[in-house]
Amino acid sequence: MSTSTKKPLTIAITGMNAKPDNPGPGLPVARCLRLAYGNDIRIIGLGYDVLDAGLYLQGLCDVSYLLPYPSAGEQLLMERMQFIQSTESIDILIPCLDAELLSFSRLHHEFEALGIRMLIPDVAQLRDRNKDRLGELARNAGIRYPETKTITSANFFYQCHDDGWKYPMVVKGIFYDATVVHSADEGAQAFRHIAASWGYPVLVQRYVKGHEVNLTAIGDGKGNLLGSVMMRKQAVTDKGKAWSCVTVDNQQLQHDAQKLAHELQWAGPLEVEMLKEADGNYLLIEINPRFPAWIYLAAEAGCNLPEGLVKLILDTQPEFQKAKVGMMMIRYAQEIVIDLNTFESMSMHGCYAPQGKHGEQR
Numbered sequence: 001m002s003t004s005t006k007k008p009l010t011i012a013i014t015g016m017n018a019k020p021d022n023p024g025p026g027l028p029v030a031r032c033l034r035l036a037y038g039n040d041i042r043i044i045g046l047g048y049d050v051l052d053a054g055l056y057l058q059g060l061c062d063v064s065y066l067l068p069y070p071s072a073g074e075q076l077l078m079e080r081m082q083f084i085q086s087t088e089s090i091d092i093l094i095p096c097l098d099a100e101l102l103s104f105s106r107l108h109h110e111f112e113a114l115g116i117r118m119l120i121p122d123v124a125q126l127r128d129r130n131k132d133r134l135g136e137l138a139r140n141a142g143i144r145y146p147e148t149k150t151i152t153s154a155n156f157f158y159q160c161h162d163d164g165w166k167y168p169m170v171v172k173g174i175f176y177d178a179t180v181v182h183s184a185d186e187g188a189q190a191f192r193h194i195a196a197s198w199g200y201p202v203l204v205q206r207y208v209k210g211h212e213v214n215l216t217a218i219g220d221g222k223g224n225l226l227g228s229v230m231m232r233k234q235a236v237t238d239k240g241k242a243w244s245c246v247t248v249d250n251q252q253l254q255h256d257a258q259k260l261a262h263e264l265q266w267a268g269p270l271e272v273e274m275l276k277e278a279d280g281n282y283l284l285i286e287i288n289p290r291f292p293a294w295i296y297l298a299a300e301a302g303c304n305l306p307e308g309l310v311k312l313i314l315d316t317q318p319e320f321q322k323a324k325v326g327m328m329m330i331r332y333a334q335e336i337v338i339d340l341n342t343f344e345s346m347s348m349h350g351c352y353a354p355q356g357k358h359g360e361q362r
Contacts, residue, residue, distance in 0.1 A: 009037075010089055011310065012044040012116075015096030015290075016054030016064070020333040021237040022176075025096040027054035028296040029306045034060060035299055036307035044088050050347050056338050058354045063088060066350035074103045078110060085114045092313050093118050094269075094306065096290050099175045102126055117313050120268040121219075121289055128264060129287040131174055131203055137287075141263040143256050144283045146208050146275075150201040157187030160204075170205040173198035178240050180207060210277040212285070213250055214242075215257045216292050218309055219266030225258050226312075227305050227320035229298035234328070242294050246328040247301045252282055260287060269309060297329040 011033060015026030030043050045054055045061035048069050055064035065084050068076040084090065093116050095104045104111070105123050121129075128137055131148070138145035149156075149165075160169075171190040172178045175198045181187040187204075194202050217228040230253055235244040257272040271288040291305065298305050301323040308318035346352045 007089070008040060008042050009310075010042040010044060010091050012046055012084075012088075012090045012093045013096060014046040014067070014094070014100060016045045016047040016052045016061070017049060018053040020331075022239045022241055023293045023331070024052075024054070025291045025293045025295060026094075027057070027060070028293060029094055029096055029291055030054070030060050031296050032299040032304050032306040033310070036304050036310075042088075044084070044090060046084075050343065053336050055346065055352055056336055056342065062354070064346070064352045066346065070100050070103055074107060077103055078107055081111070081116070082114065085116060090116050092116070092310060094291075094309065095120060098289060101289050118268075119218075119221075119309060119313050121264075121266060121270075125264050125266060126289055129289060131172060131286065132201060134284065134287065137260070137263060138284045141256075141259045143259060144281065146206045146283050146285075148203055148205045150203055151191070152200055152202070154188035154191045156204065157181070157184040157191065160184075160187075165204070165206070168207040170207055172203040172205060174201060174203070208275055208277060208283055210275040210283075213248065213253050213274055213276055213282075214245075214292065214294075215250075215253050215272045215274075216269070216295060216298060216305060217257065217261075218269055218305060218312065219261045219264070220312070221265060221267030223262040223265050225254075225261045225266075226318070227303050227308050228254055228257065229301060229303050229305065229323040230254070231294060231297060231329075242292075242329070242331070244328065244330045245294055245297065247297065247323050247325050249323075249325050256282060256284070260284075269305065294329055297327060298323060300329075301327040 013026045013030050015024035017024040018027055042062045045064035046067050047055045048067055067080055095101055105120055105126060132150050135145050135148055168180050168182045170178055170180055173194040177194050179190040181190050191202050212233045215228055215230045217225040220226055230248050230250050231245040232248050233242045233245050237243055253274055269291045271292040273285040275283045275285050302321045303323040308320055311318040342352060
């Protein structure tokens with residue numbers, strides 16, 4: 001009698017960094033998939049820095065690899081993914097960082113040729129939700145948006161009163177970072193820091209008082225949102241990231257997010273960030289083209305979106321439960337201890353495989 005063993009589904013996840021003040025979504029996405037599938041899948045952790053803690057968490061990632069930074073170019077990324085694929089036979093890839101999405105989108109067909117499937121927005125969709133074009137998208141969708149201006153010089157902060165801009169205001173990077181500034185010197189300092197980190201242009205936005213409500217969901221590429229989960233931030237880090245949040249059910253947020261998904265014909269995960277003013281009006285702040293770092297809250301509230309994304313990619317229609325309202329997340333920092341041999345292996349070979357796991361170190 002012959003027996004055959006079925007190859008487990010292998011899912012690669014990027015964004016395994018775990019900085020307390022600005023954690024990546026990859027680690028919580030992996031937690032969601034472990035919650036859904038247990039050990040019936042293999043998870044390949046992909047990171048960009050040898051200090052990305054999620055790469056070393058045994059029980060979460062079966063094998064971990066380093067990728068070249070997005071600034072290294074798409075050719076190096078493709079060569080690295082070809083090597084990883086030859087070793088690991090990845091079925092599905094879930095990108096989790098804004099700065100990498102454009103490269104993955106451009107290489108979508110090349111990945112498919114390798115046998116790697118994704119559901120991500122195309123280049124045009126990514127362009128239209130960029131922060132420097134978000135005002136136009138909001139107008140087309142009929143949604144309010146704070147006045148925003150692109151700048152290329154710190155001189156703006158010393159001359160802004162001439163154009164009717166007053167402090168405080170928000171300084172933003174094209175990919176990440178948002179800082180509230182209260183003076184010209186603070187503005188210039190934030191400008192230099194953000195430009196050095198993320199390049200030009202830098203954005204300034206009128207400051208609006210209110211509390212932030214966010215929605216995460218999956219766009220089906222046909223204008224529909226699937227599995228919406230909403231939360232209100234309770235406490236934030238100095239970078240504005242949720243340290244504590246609670247699930248809510250907000251029909252205005254749902255309605256506006258649906259209009260944006262329809263306008264963009266969005267495909268794949270997204271997060272819509274909005275600000276609710278004291279008078280009850282909403283303003284669009286950002287659209288992030290991936291799952292948020294708080295995505296594990298959605299799974300614990302009964303709506304496991306990463307599991308649903310996997311089913312969509314596999315051409316199976318997921319059934320999403322309505323998320324339970326009043327579920328609260330409190331983030332915490334936890335240390336992981338590894339030996340120097342493990343660290344040196346990742347530094348030298350760009351790969352870490354826990355004992356007994358598959359993977360090569362090259």
